[in-house]
């Protein structure tokens with residue numbers, strides 16, 4: 315059942331490694347709003363399924379795992395059924411499996427109400443692929459945030475190196491391209507720039523500049 319309320323939502327959607335998570339978190343902090351990292355919920359559902367040894371094509375079992383998982387976000391850490399899984403969620407294996415699991419309409423339906431519960435006073439910044447199109451269609455501001463694939467791959471490569479994980483640049487480009495193709499081509503809630511979202515290309519922008527653009531669009535619309 316749709317949980318509608320009046321608290322404003324800023325929906326920030328876009329492809330992998332576009333920097334939308336960082337921008338969304340900074341916008342939420344600037345406004346004192348709640349923050350929803352919807353990708354983390356899809357990653358958590360995938361990790362729960364992998365840990366239960368589920369067949370990733372059994373969408374009924376996947377949806378049950380997504381519905382039943384006990385998750386908590388606290389002080390920048392994420393836990394699943396009481397265990398800290400912050401690092402485990404971000405491996406390349408989980409990223410790739412997640413975009414397969416996320417293609418299931420049953421899984422998406424199972425996570426819908428959980429995502430909508432993040433909409434609380436005084437407002438929410440929601441980061442994902444379908445925040446503006448499906449989860450919060452009445453969002454006050456919708457942004458489609460992207461950057462050139464070479465820039466996105468460079469950002470992801472840097473993050474991996476900082477975590478001490480070796481990765482070839484060509485593999486990172488390949489992984490991002492495949493994941494974006496899966497996210498864009500699925501029939502349900504695909505990654506897409508819809509006309510009601512403002513297009514923000516961050517290829518040549520700093521994080522500060524991107525945050526400032528989103529805040530200024532929000533201020534123009536804020537009641």
Ligand code: C5P
Pocket residue numbers: 330331352353354356357409412413414416417441442443444445493497
């Ligand atoms: O944003 P992040 O890279 O953590 O998302 C991981 C995966 O979760 C995406 O590649 C996508 O398949 C899925 N996802 C989704 N819908 C969302 C957020 C993430 O399908 N709203």
